[in-house]
Amino acid sequence: MAMPQQGPTTKAISGIFYLKQNILGDKLKPQFDTPSGLPATYLNFTTNELAHAQFVNPLNNVTYNSTNTEIAGTIILDFRRLSDLTGDESFRLLSPGWLINPPPIYPGLVGSELDIETGNYLTIDFGWNGGIDSFFEYLIKMYYYNSIDITGNTCKDFCATAAQSIVKHIALHPHGHPELTFISQGDVAGNLEWQMDDYSCFAGGNLLLGGTLLDLPEIRDLGLAVPDTCHLLCNNTASGLGPLSWTWYNRSNQAYDPSNDNDDYRKEGAEFGYFSINGYYTSFLETIESIFYSCRITGGHRWLEYN
Numbered sequence: 001m002a003m004p005q006q007g008p009t010t011k012a013i014s015g016i017f018y019l020k021q022n023i024l025g026d027k028l029k030p031q032f033d034t035p036s037g038l039p040a041t042y043l044n045f046t047t048n049e050l051a052h053a054q055f056v057n058p059l060n061n062v063t064y065n066s067t068n069t070e071i072a073g074t075i076i077l078d079f080r081r082l083s084d085l086t087g088d089e090s091f092r093l094l095s096p097g098w099l100i101n102p103p104p105i106y107p108g109l110v111g112s113e114l115d116i117e118t119g120n121y122l123t124i125d126f127g128w129n130g131g132i133d134s135f136f137e138y139l140i141k142m143y144y145y146n147s148i149d150i151t152g153n154t155c156k157d158f159c160a161t162a163a164q165s166i167v168k169h170i171a172l173h174p175h176g177h178p179e180l181t182f183i184s185q186g187d188v189a190g191n192l193e194w195q196m197d198d199y200s201c202f203a204g205g206n207l208l209l210g211g212t213l214l215d216l217p218e219i220r221d222l223g224l225a226v227p228d229t230c231h232l233l234c235n236n237t238a239s240g241l242g243p244l245s246w247t248w249y250n251r252s253n254q255a256y257d258p259s260n261d262n263d264d265y266r267k268e269g270a271e272f273g274y275f276s277i278n279g280y281y282t283s284f285l286e287t288i289e290s291i292f293y294s295c296r297i298t299g300g301h302r303w304l305e306y307n
Contacts, residue, residue, distance in 0.1 A: 004128075005234070009268075010236055013231070016246040018085070018086075020140070021082060021085065021086070021087055022088075023107075024088070025079070025082045025088070025091055027045055028043065028050045028141060029094065030043060030050065030089070031043045031050070032058065032094050033050065033093060033122035034050070034116050034117075035117045035118070036048075036114075036115070036116055036117060036118055036119030037074050037114070037119065038067055038076070038114055038116055039067060039071065039072055039075055040052055040067065040116060040120055041053035041067045041068075041071060045115075047240035050255065050286060052066070052067075052116055053064035053066050053067060053068075054066060055113045055122060057059060057113075057122055057123070057188070058188055058211075059110040059123075059188060059189060060106065064113075064115050064116075064117075065115070065116040066113050066114060066115060066122060066123055067113075067116055067133045068112050068129050068132070069110055069112050069113075069114065069131065069132045069135045070113065070130070070132055070133060070134045070135055072114060072135070072137075072246070073132075073134055073135025073138055073139075074134045074135070075094070075136055076138060076142055077138045077141055077142045077145060078156070079091040079092065079094055080092050080145070080146065080151070081145070083251075092297035094152065094180060098189075104121070104124055105124045105125060105126065105190040106165040106168075106169045106170070107128060107161050107162070107164075107165050108161035108162030108163075108165050109127075109162055109165050109166070109169070109170070109186075109214060110126070110132070110135070110157055110189075111123040111124050111125050111132075112125050112128065112131040112132050113131075121260055123188040124186070124189070124190040125185065125186045125187055125188045125189075125190065125205065126185065126186040126190070127170065127185025127186060127196075127200065128171065128182065128183050128185075128199065128200040128202075128203040129185045129196070129197045129199055129200050130197060132201075133199045133202065134157075136159070136203070136206065137202065137206050137252065138160060139155040139158055139159035139162070139210075140155070140156070140159045140209055140213065141154075141208040141209075143155045143156035143159065144209070144211070144213060146274070156214065159210050159214075160169070160210070160214055160216065160219075161217045163207055163210055163211070163216065163222075164216075164218075164219070164275025166207070166222065167218050167222055168181060169222070170183055170184045170185075170186070170192065170236070171183055171222055171225075172184050172192075172194070172248075172250070172251070173251065174194075174248035174249060174250070174251075174269070174273040174274055175248070175249040175251055175252070175253040175269070175273075176270065176273065177248075177272075177273030178250075178276075179227060179232075179273075180229045180273045180274070181222065181225040181228075181229050181281075182194075182196045182229065182230065182248060182266065182274070183196055183200050183203050184196060185197070185200070190249075191254070191256075193247075193256045194247060194248050194249070194250050194256045195245060195246070195247045195248075195256065196245065196246060197244060197245040197246075198230075198242060198243070198245065198282055198284045198287070199284070199286055200226075200286070200287055201226065201227065201284075201286035201287040201289075201290055202287075202289075202290055203226050204222075204223050204224065204225070204226030204227035204230065204287050204290035204293070204294065205223065205227065205289050205290035205291075205292065205293030206290075207219050207220070207222050207223035207226065207294075208220055208224060208290075208293050208294060208297055208298075209293060209297065210223070211223050211225070212297055217247050222292060223253070223290075223293075223294075224298070226302075227287060227289060227290035227291050227293075227294050230242060230287040230290065230292065231287060231306050233246070233287075235289060239281065241281040241282060241283055242281065242282065242287060243274075243276040243278075243279035243281055243282075243283045244276075244278065244281065244284075244289075245276070245277075245278060245280070246274040246275065246276050246277075247260060247277055248269060248273060248274040248275070248288065249266075249269050249274075251288075258307055260275075260277065265277075273284050291303050291306050
């Protein structure tokens with residue numbers, strides 16, 4: 001099919017975006033002026049001064065200047081693409097600065113909080129939840145974008161390792177409901193919380209993409225199970241909105257938090273396989289994204305019928 005011709009207006013808009021992406025990229029460069037090379041969480045665009053997020057580690061009660069994995073992890077693809085578009089290699093050279101290989105509790109499943117001073121992880125929590133999710137999302141996309149250089153292949157290997165750990169350690173079925181597949185998050189000490197949030201629903205589409213690109217059937221299968229589950233959660237409410245986060249009883253019918261072991265949650269867990277402890281229901285797009293990926297990659301018509 002022939003591509004549509006660009007008219008004067010389209011060309012003008014493209015030129016504006018090209019100019020602005022250079023300006024924005026240059027303004028963001030001071031973000032990396034930290035002892036570790038990790039990007040600071042906040043940057044004053046007027047003064048170019050950094051402002052650091054602070055994290056109080058509950059394990060030792062020490063306060064650290066920090067950034068999270070999600071913030072640091074999104075830089076690699078954005079700045080690599082910016083470098084390719086502008087021809088300015090400085091963006092590409094900045095982008096892999098965060099790529100540290102810490103020893104997480106499960107291979108590839110990194111924590112959420114990083115020390116800006118040392119570059120070391122402050123926590124060994126894990127999951128695909130908010131604070132970590134975009135890091136995993138961009139790994140396979142970086143490889144898909146550029147599969148021939150060392151950064152792309154490092155991302156591919158990291159992605160494969162993390163995905164295999166998800167399958168082996170944190171992709172779980174709640175008690176009495178084998179039809180549901182949840183991706184558990186962990187607490188700062190590395191314990192399974194038997195809890196998942198809406199951000200994790202995009203794990204399905206991303207795992208499906210990765211499993212397909214890397215020819216890993218078990219990853220691909222999990223990538224299909226997650227949007228099926230998240231779709232069910234949405235359809236269990238009158239509004240069609242899914243919970244922002246939810247909890248379940250493990251295969252031994254135990255609760256992570258003893259306060260969740262009560263009659264109301266037990267009744268909800270027995271009926272649905274999970275229960276919401278904060279009462280928030282949202283219209284975030286992660287479930288729809290995964291359904292879209294599933295439809296495009298598999299060609300299955302059932303995904304078109306999901307609503």
